[in-house]
Amino acid sequence: MTETTSKRRLTIARAMSEAIAQEMERDPDVLVMGEDVAKLGGVFSTTTGLLDRFGPDRVRDTPISETAFIGAAVGLAAAGMRPVVELMFVDFFGVCMDPIYNLAAKQNYFSGGQIQCPMVLMTSVGGGYGDGGQHSQCLYASFAHLPGMKVVIPSNAHDAKGLMTAAIADPNPVIFMFHKSLQGVGWLGTVLGAITDVPEARYEVPIGKASVVHEGTDVTVVGLGLTVHHALDAAKQVAGRGVSIEVIDLRTVAPLDRETIRASVRKTGRLIVVDDDYLSFGVTGEVIASVCEDRSITLRAAPARIAHPDIPIPFTPVMEHFVLPSSAKVVAAIEDMMEAGHD
Amino acid sequence: MTDVAIALDWWEDGSEGAISAWLVDDGDRVEAGVIVAEVMNEKVSFELFAPTSGIISIFVPAETPVVPGQVVARIAP
Numbered sequence: 001m002t003e004t005t006s007k008r009r010l011t012i013a014r015a016m017s018e019a020i021a022q023e024m025e026r027d028p029d030v031l032v033m034g035e036d037v038a039k040l041g042g043v044f045s046t047t048t049g050l051l052d053r054f055g056p057d058r059v060r061d062t063p064i065s066e067t068a069f070i071g072a073a074v075g076l077a078a079a080g081m082r083p084v085v086e087l088m089f090v091d092f093f094g095v096c097m098d099p100i101y102n103l104a105a106k107q108n109y110f111s112g113g114q115i116q117c118p119m120v121l122m123t124s125v126g127g128g129y130g131d132g133g134q135h136s137q138c139l140y141a142s143f144a145h146l147p148g149m150k151v152v153i154p155s156n157a158h159d160a161k162g163l164m165t166a167a168i169a170d171p172n173p174v175i176f177m178f179h180k181s182l183q184g185v186g187w188l189g190t191v192l193g194a195i196t197d198v199p200e201a202r203y204e205v206p207i208g209k210a211s212v213v214h215e216g217t218d219v220t221v222v223g224l225g226l227t228v229h230h231a232l233d234a235a236k237q238v239a240g241r242g243v244s245i246e247v248i249d250l251r252t253v254a255p256l257d258r259e260t261i262r263a264s265v266r267k268t269g270r271l272i273v274v275d276d277d278y279l280s281f282g283v284t285g286e287v288i289a290s291v292c293e294d295r296s297i298t299l300r301a302a303p304a305r306i307a308h309p310d311i312p313i314p315f316t317p318v319m320e321h322f323v324l325p326s327s328a329k330v331v332a333a334i335e336d337m338m339e340a341g342h343d
Numbered sequence: 344m345t346d347v348a349i350a351l352d353w354w355e356d357g358s359e360g361a362i363s364a365w366l367v368d369d370g371d372r373v374e375a376g377v378i379v380a381e382v383m384n385e386k387v388s389f390e391l392f393a394p395t396s397g398i399i400s401i402f403v404p405a406e407t408p409v410v411p412g413q414v415v416a417r418i419a420p
Contacts, residue, residue, distance in 0.1 A: 009366040
């Protein structure tokens with residue numbers, strides 16, 4: 001059967017800039033600001049074409065001061081604008097965290113709903129390309145832990161556009177995290193699974209809803225961003241040995257979709273969580289606790305987690321890749337868990 | 344048959360770029376104006392557009408070096 005409809009595959013970078021452009025077209029209050037977002041179109045190509053289309057009033061290059069421009073974005077949002085502000089590397093959050101977690105995340109609550117914060121803070125996360133301990137962090141849990149903000153991370157272009165559209169429409173502050181390895185910007189390496197068909201029309205992917213991206217019956221493997229692709233690769237590898245994996249793509253870290261995770265583990269009885277953020281006090285622990293505290297779930301094996309160890313991310317590629325999660329580590333964890341059941 | 348080539352003015356002659364990703368598969372039907380590939384040279388990304396509509400045949404796989412002017416695919420009506 002000949003392919004009659006033409007494909008429209010985009011990279012995550014393209015999907016993000018398309019979503020922002022569509023929302024800027026619809027709503028004159030949407031504006032974009034950040035380092036190198038205007039003339040360059042973003043160092044990770046998140047804002048390609050926006051300056052040419054919407055002009056320098058709505059697409060602004062800021063000075064290198066996150067303290068200043070993140071604070072400014074929070075103020076703009078309080079005044080009724082809808083800023084999409086880019087924090088170039090999530091690692092830089094230290095100098096601008098007060099406006100994020102104490103103002104943006106709390107002003108709606110403190111003002112009894114009178115001062116909202118419809119801000120999208122988009123930020124790059126992740127390593128694996130030798131950028132060192134201060135340019136490779138993930139920090140999903142650091143943001144997800146603090147009440148008052150939503151945290152999302154797409155694993156593919158389709159979800160990236162839908163989540164960005166939903167984030168801009170959301171009256172709450174949304175931290176939109178994009179993984180550098182998945183952007184589709186060549187010099188960071190290419191993960192083909194992240195490049196997917198993306199509808200041209202406007203659509204939203206609901207924030208707060210995880211997705212079962214591969215159905216299975218033996219083990220539930222939960223991932224986010226890049227680790228979803230590790231899990232999918234592992235699912236293919238173990239399928240040949242008769243093991244059936246269910247892969248869940250969190251898509252949203254906060255609010256966490258506990259129901260989807262629990263429903264899956266209720267079915268499989270086994271859980272592995274894969275996270276490229278630091279191990280302790282993070283996403284893996286939260287997912288496992290959310291499953292264990294559910295009395296209707298009977299586990300067939302102790303849950304397992306794969307994450308970056310609690311050390312600064314190494315700079316030299318050999319060491320960095322030694323500590324990062326990978327599909328091989330997921331396969332080993334699956335086999336170990338399946339073996340443990342056969343005593 | 345229409346050639347799909349790396350534009351001559353994308354980067355200085357002499358250096359090599361590479362197709363970082365094909366956004367369509369060999370044999371796909373493409374519409375004119377759609378992005379068919381991302382091309383990289385020295386950390387700068389370029390987009391390769393389909394000049395016409397039709398069925399695309401890909402000659403150069405991703406990650407192989409390309410130079411300005413090189414024909415990397417053809418589109419048949």
